[in-house]
Amino acid sequence: MKMFINPQAVYLHREPVDFRKQIDGLAAIVELTMKQSLSSGALFVFCSKQRSKLKLLYWDNTGFCLWYKRLEKDKFNWPKKHEHTCIKIDEEQLHWLLRGVDISAIKPHKNIPFDSAF
Numbered sequence: 001m002k003m004f005i006n007p008q009a010v011y012l013h014r015e016p017v018d019f020r021k022q023i024d025g026l027a028a029i030v031e032l033t034m035k036q037s038l039s040s041g042a043l044f045v046f047c048s049k050q051r052s053k054l055k056l057l058y059w060d061n062t063g064f065c066l067w068y069k070r071l072e073k074d075k076f077n078w079p080k081k082h083e084h085t086c087i088k089i090d091e092e093q094l095h096w097l098l099r100g101v102d103i104s105a106i107k108p109h110k111n112i113p114f115d116s117a118f
Contacts, residue, residue, distance in 0.1 A: 005060055008041035010094045012087040014079060016049040023064045026057045034086040038064075045094065051075040054098070069098065077102035 013034055017026070030036050030044050043058045052075055056067040077100060079087055093103045 005041070005043070005058060007043035007058065007091060010043045010045065010089050010091060011036055012045045012079065012089060013047075014085050014087055016051070017046045017055075019048045019053055019055070021046075023057065023066050026055065026066070027064065030057065036086065043094070045097075047076060047078045051078050074100060076100070077104075079104045 011030075011034060013029060017029065021029070026044065026046060027038055029046070030038055034044070036042060036044070038059050041059075043056055046055045046057070047053070052071045054069045054076060056069075058065050076097060078097075089097070089103060097103050
């Protein structure tokens with residue numbers, strides 16, 4: 001997906017939302033349920049109950065942008081087992097999610113601090 005922004009963070013709203021909600025309804029979820037700031041430069045991702053539709057919301061310093069994707073024959077691998085309603089992911093994980101990858105099953109290598117070669 002080509003983005004018009006480089007998001008500071010990407011947050012998933014884990015529970016499905018009513019897809020009749022538009023910008024104002026989704027913005028209310030971001031502030032009241034997810035407890036996030038809309039002006040943070042973050043991207044907020046919402047999924048339908050059927051998991052065949054996604055909406056992405058962000059503020060671009062001049063207004064809200066709402067991006068919508070509908071799958072014709074498949075479902076998104078939306079994270080199910082998580083104790084929080086708001087899940088922070090990185091931009092790479094967002095691209096994987098949009099391509100159908102189960103991001104909750106992927107476990108990257110752990111970062112190891114490097115001190116010196118000698």
